[in-house]
Amino acid sequence: MMMRIDMKHIGVALATVLTASIASAAEYTVEQSNKSFVKDGQKVEQFTIQAGDTIHFKNQDPFFHNIFSLSELKTFDLGSYPAGEFKSVTFEKPGKAEIECAIHPEMYMEVDIQ
Amino acid sequence: MRNYLSQAKLNKSLSILLISMSILFGTPSSWAETSKPTPEDIKKYLRPAEIPQPANNMITPERVELGKTLFFDPRLSGSNFISCATCHNPALGWSDAQPTAIGHGMGILARSTPTILNTAYQRFQAWDGRARTLEKQALGPIEAGGEMAQSIEHLIPELEAIVGYQSLFNNAYPDEGITKDTITKGIATFERSIVSTDAPFDRWLKGVNGVMSPSAIQGFKVFKGKANCIACHDGFNFSDNGFHNIGLPDNKDEGRYSIKPIKVLKGAFKTPTLRDVALTSPYMHNGQYKTLEEVINHYDRGGEMNMGNLDPNMKKLNLSQKEKSQLIDFLKSLTGDPIKIVIPQLPVK
Numbered sequence: 001m002m003m004r005i006d007m008k009h010i011g012v013a014l015a016t017v018l019t020a021s022i023a024s025a026a027e028y029t030v031e032q033s034n035k036s037f038v039k040d041g042q043k044v045e046q047f048t049i050q051a052g053d054t055i056h057f058k059n060q061d062p063f064f065h066n067i068f069s070l071s072e073l074k075t076f077d078l079g080s081y082p083a084g085e086f087k088s089v090t091f092e093k094p095g096k097a098e099i100e101c102a103i104h105p106e107m108y109m110e111v112d113i114q
Numbered sequence: 115m116r117n118y119l120s121q122a123k124l125n126k127s128l129s130i131l132l133i134s135m136s137i138l139f140g141t142p143s144s145w146a147e148t149s150k151p152t153p154e155d156i157k158k159y160l161r162p163a164e165i166p167q168p169a170n171n172m173i174t175p176e177r178v179e180l181g182k183t184l185f186f187d188p189r190l191s192g193s194n195f196i197s198c199a200t201c202h203n204p205a206l207g208w209s210d211a212q213p214t215a216i217g218h219g220m221g222i223l224a225r226s227t228p229t230i231l232n233t234a235y236q237r238f239q240a241w242d243g244r245a246r247t248l249e250k251q252a253l254g255p256i257e258a259g260g261e262m263a264q265s266i267e268h269l270i271p272e273l274e275a276i277v278g279y280q281s282l283f284n285n286a287y288p289d290e291g292i293t294k295d296t297i298t299k300g301i302a303t304f305e306r307s308i309v310s311t312d313a314p315f316d317r318w319l320k321g322v323n324g325v326m327s328p329s330a331i332q333g334f335k336v337f338k339g340k341a342n343c344i345a346c347h348d349g350f351n352f353s354d355n356g357f358h359n360i361g362l363p364d365n366k367d368e369g370r371y372s373i374k375p376i377k378v379l380k381g382a383f384k385t386p387t388l389r390d391v392a393l394t395s396p397y398m399h400n401g402q403y404k405t406l407e408e409v410i411n412h413y414d415r416g417g418e419m420n421m422g423n424l425d426p427n428m429k430k431l432n433l434s435q436k437e438k439s440q441l442i443d444f445l446k447s448l449t450g451d452p453i454k455i456v457i458p459q460l461p462v463k
Contacts, residue, residue: 035354063345063354064426066378080378080426102376103425104356106237 025052033060037109048112051094058086066102073097149331151319159350160319165234165309171299173307180286181304183458190256192263201227204455207393213401218263224367226401229394232387234306237355241383241399242370248302266294278461310389311450326447333444336437345427352388358425361417364402381421392446406445410438
């Protein structure tokens with residue numbers, strides 16, 4: 001009986017943790033606008049997210065962008081995509097990721113994943 | 115009734131004549147309106163009054179003088195025969211009129227000599243953007259074996275032995291001595307001071323009438339519109355500070371990819387300025403086109419897939435012969451007034 005109760009409690013606890021982690025995984029949109037990274041209408045060069053969060057990189061310029069990262073934490077190359085399209089990256093592990101545009105290298109942003 | 119009909123007929127005939135004339139020649143008022151720059155043009159393309167400069171190496175006359183002297187001094191090379199100005203020749207639009215540069219021992223290099231005009235406004239230096247600042251770039255060609263082939267360890271004592279340089283350095287950078295740092299800062303300052311001058315296009319932006327031909331003004335519209343040149347050549351310096359593979363048929367050079375190994379950068383090179391572009395033939399990083407006509411024809415064809423890559427902005431343009439001529443007239447309207455340079459008397463030993 002005792003054993004059964006424990007299992008039940010553990011199950012509930014696990015479900016709570018899972019639900020909490022799913023609920024807490026946030027999504028952000030970072031726009032590429034006027035050859036800058038822009039979040040909530042402001043140019044952004046650094047911002048902090050939680051592990052498991054996703055960033056949508058949306059091109060708002062009338063030409064192509066190519067977002068990539070060669071960071072030790074996470075390497076990706078989203079390829080070139082035109083105005084209006086977006087591509088998404090989920091950052092699973094904590095650390096720092098440097099995000100750039102290959103075509104327009106003055107575009108630079110650092111994401112601090114906690 | 116008869117009179118009325120005659121008047122109506124006359125009015126109709128006059129209307130047809132006027133419409134025909136306006137189709138043929140355009141109405142003076144509509145042409146005057148469309149031939150003016152828009153407020154957005156003025157904001158985007160007017161030359162800035164200020165030259166950007168780093169806080170740790172602000173432009174002073176003494177630093178420009180030192181940098182100019184170093185720039186024109188062939189003793190900066192291992193052979194004592196090649197100066198910065200050998201390739202970046204002010205008489206040739208700060209380039210060398212060669213398809214690709216000629217370096218140490220008359221060796222032919224892989225890439226063309228880019229102009230130093232307006233490098234102050236560039237975020238990255240060299241065709242592949244290997245240096246972020248002019249200060250970092252300056253030493254590259256001096257030490258490169260194929261270019262000037264001079265080690266900094268040999269250059270410093272060589273300059274220290276020339277009395278005139280001691281005062282030039284001391285005036286520019288008091289008590290800092292002749293070092294790698296002061297040599298590169300001096301050269302960078304001189305290069306930073308070489309900025310474009312007023313061209314017909316600039317005067318047109320400022321509202322001066324008659325300085326741009328109707329063909330050149332129309333070419334500007336093609337440049338911004340049908341040809342979409344502004345996808346890369348935008349802003350007053352006509353560069354996005356970006357890197358693109360424009361599909362040159364003969365390109366075998368990986369370009370920016372050697373600095374950043376991202377697929378889109380294979381065969382990609384920095385977008386050069388178009389200021390004074392009519393003075394810097396031949397064109398492209400490998401100098402494969404001799405004339406602006408050849409360049410325009412390349413873009414009209416849309417480029418070829420090269421190294422499995424082609425910038426997504428490249429596509430067939432279907433430009434008419436007239437539009438091509440208008441584009442060339444526009445590009446020629448970007449030639450500024452001649453930059454007056456007094457060649458320095460180099461200090462003797």
